[in-house]
Amino acid sequence: MKRRRVLLVYAHPLEDSLVAAARDRALAGLRAAGHEVRVTDLYAEGFVPELSAWEREHHLDPPAGKYPTVPDIERHATDLGWCDTLLLVYPTWWSGQPAMLKGWIDRVWLSGVVYALPPGSTRIRPLLHNVRRLVVVTTHGSSKLINAVQGEGGKRVVFRGLRVLCHPLARSKWLALYGTDRSTPRRRAAFLARVERAMRRL
Numbered sequence: 001m002k003r004r005r006v007l008l009v010y011a012h013p014l015e016d017s018l019v020a021a022a023r024d025r026a027l028a029g030l031r032a033a034g035h036e037v038r039v040t041d042l043y044a045e046g047f048v049p050e051l052s053a054w055e056r057e058h059h060l061d062p063p064a065g066k067y068p069t070v071p072d073i074e075r076h077a078t079d080l081g082w083c084d085t086l087l088l089v090y091p092t093w094w095s096g097q098p099a100m101l102k103g104w105i106d107r108v109w110l111s112g113v114v115y116a117l118p119p120g121s122t123r124i125r126p127l128l129h130n131v132r133r134l135v136v137v138t139t140h141g142s143s144k145l146i147n148a149v150q151g152e153g154g155k156r157v158v159f160r161g162l163r164v165l166c167h168p169l170a171r172s173k174w175l176a177l178y179g180t181d182r183s184t185p186r187r188r189a190a191f192l193a194r195v196e197r198a199m200r201r202l
Helices: 018-032 053-057 071-082 099-108 144-150 153-165 185-200
Strands: 005-010 036-041 085-092 133-140 171-177
Touching: 005 018, 005 071, 018 036, 018 085, 018 133, 018 185, 036 071, 071 099, 085 153, 099 153, 133 153, 153 171, 171 185
Parallel strands: 005 036, 005 085, 085 133, 133 171
Antiparallel strands: none
């Protein structure tokens, strides 16, 4: 099995949550398989999700170096360029990513980091060719049926938005527990075991 470089981006404010348990089981599986892992805990590090007026005004500027010089963004951009597997672990709230994770996407997935827009062009050129795996571990309070009716907005953001900026042959995996609000301890345990197994087989 190929040894992978995995960037795990985690977004949940509570350390005793089911999502935190899923993060821990994912890490256990990744480490058992011998993969190299970097963990970004957005809440723990106090990541600022709001896109500033300056960042919005300059979001298409080419970076002065390889990555943006905004201090709290540079490490995140470097990690994206390092990994070959991006693992997002978060709860699905209001059909999408938490504001903290959405803000990470808004601020880090920048021109010069994940895409290029050549002068005079109206089409972006993907830059994250290093990312060959895109994996999501998430929970939904509502059922799979309700999420399907709503259009699964969060899933579309990842697999129709982020994925197209990765390697053209990037593989994706969606590991979700639906109906969490009414789930039994047995279902939750089965979900956590499935997460760990999937990370071992990544």
